Amino acid sequence: MTTKQLIDQIRKKQSFLCIGLDVDINKIPKHLLEEDDPIFAFNKAIIDATHHLCVAYKPNTAFYEAYGIKGWQALEKTINYLNENHPEIYTIADAKRGDIGNTSSMYAKAFFEDLGFDSVTVAPYMGKDSVEPFLAFQDKHTILLALTSNQGAFDFQTLSVNGQELYKEVLSISKSWKNSENLMYVVGATKAEFLADIRKIIPNSFLLVPGVGAQGGNLQDVCKYGMNDSVGLLINSSRGIIYASQNLDFAEAAAKKAEDLQSQMAVILSQ
């Protein structure tokens, strides 16, 4: 999906919500464990109940890799279900990859070509030649970790390098990479106070913002400092939506949580 198509969807749905599909088998309703593929059954029910309220889904691959071949098959079925039934939905493989060039090329092929995701999260730590193989894919986005939502973000990302914080170096330097128009960045919702400065460096880029919901990030603060003329934000919530209920009504409960965020987004977009 192109950036323009994503922006069109945001305007049409009045939503910049991304729902995280982080499926923990111990947290899904017990009756689903009788299904052939409980993880996919859970995702399908969540997608069916929420697709009109969000513009993106973000499965974190850890939650699938943890279940071996069955987990990977559930991931593949989930992305196929989305691409076949909801091609207007933007898809993010939250895999946090990045390696030497030829290995990164294989990661990119796996997520963009084989699985068919629109984007993948990538760690910037190994530098330009580890990221450019992802950027080479047309109409696919590489979402670079900039300032993450966790407390450990302060261990390295805010250290001073060349006179500015490391995450700012990541933002500034990555802008010069080949096909940098295919970059987006991760900034945690828990770091909303940093967004004004971040926007000075990357005014036009899209940001994937996890941390609303279970991690306590605030939607209004993120929008106040992080929104640009094209909205420029994908706000992710995973546990806060998909585990709203662990009973038979789980999908309806997830839809209610998603609707609550979407209606706040519609108000913000109308201002």
Ligand SMILES: O=c1ccn([C@@H]2O[C@H](COP(=O)(O)O)[C@@H](O)[C@H]2O)c(=O)[nH]1
């Ligand atoms: O800085 C980051 C980068 C990625 N994540 C991921 O986003 C979701 C958040 O889940 P919640 O349940 O809404 O807290 C999860 O997949 C993380 O691995 C992040 O939280 N922060």
